[in-house]
Amino acid sequence: QVKLVASGGASVQAGDSLRLSCVASGEDSVTYNMGWFRQAPGKDHEFVSFIAWSGSRTEYADDVKGRFTVSRDNAKNTVYLQMNSLKPEDTAVYYCAANPQNDYRVYTNYIYWGQGTQVTVSS
Numbered sequence: 001q002v003k004l005v006a007s008g009g010a011s012v013q014a015g016d017s018l019r020l021s022c023v024a025s026g027e028d029s030v031t032y033n034m035g036w037f038r039q040a041p042g043k044d045h046e047f048v049s050f051i052a053w054s055g056s057r058t059e060y061a062d063d064v065k066g067r068f069t070v071s072r073d074n075a076k077n078t079v080y081l082q083m084n085s086l087k088p089e090d091t092a093v094y095y096c097a098a099n100p101q102n103d104y105r106v107y108t109n110y111i112y113w114g115q116g117t118q119v120t121v122s123s
Contacts, residue, residue: 001112002024002114003024003026004112004113006020006022006115007020009117009120010118010119013122013123014122015084017078018119019081021078021080022034022036022080022081023078024077024078024079031053032098033050033052034050034053035050035051035096035104036050036070036079037096038090038092039092044113045107046095049061049064050070050104051104051121052092053069053073059105065114068082070082077123079096081096088122088123090119091120092119093119094118095113095114097113098111098113
C-alpha cells in the first residue's frame with residue numbers, strides 16, 4: 001500500500017505563486033510514476049501534470065504549460081508542483097496520484113490517491 005499526503009494549498013491573489021507537495025510512503029513508492037489532477041466545483045477531475053519515477057519525463061496540460069513545473073525528490077519521497085502566475089480558473093482541489101495504469105492523463109487509471117489540497121485564486 002502507498003499513502004499520499006498532499007499539502008501547500010492556500011488562498012492567493014491572481015499572479016501569485018504556490019508550491020504543492022505530495023509526500024509518499026509505503027512499499028516501492030519512490031518507483032512510481034506520479035500525476036497531479038485538480039477538481040473544480042461541479043467539474044470532473046482534470047489532468048494537470050505527470051512526472052516519471054526518475055524525473056526524466058514530465059508532461060503538462062495545455063492550460064498550465066509554461067506556468068506550472070512538476071519535480072520530485074525521491075530521497076524525500078516527495079513530488080512538487082510549482083505553480084506560478086496563478087489565475088482564478090486554477091481554483092480547485094489539487095490531488096496527487098501514483099502508479100498510473102495505461103494513459104497517465106486519465107485519473108481513474110491511477111492506483112493510489114492523496115486527500116487533496118485546496119487552491120483558491122482570487123482576482
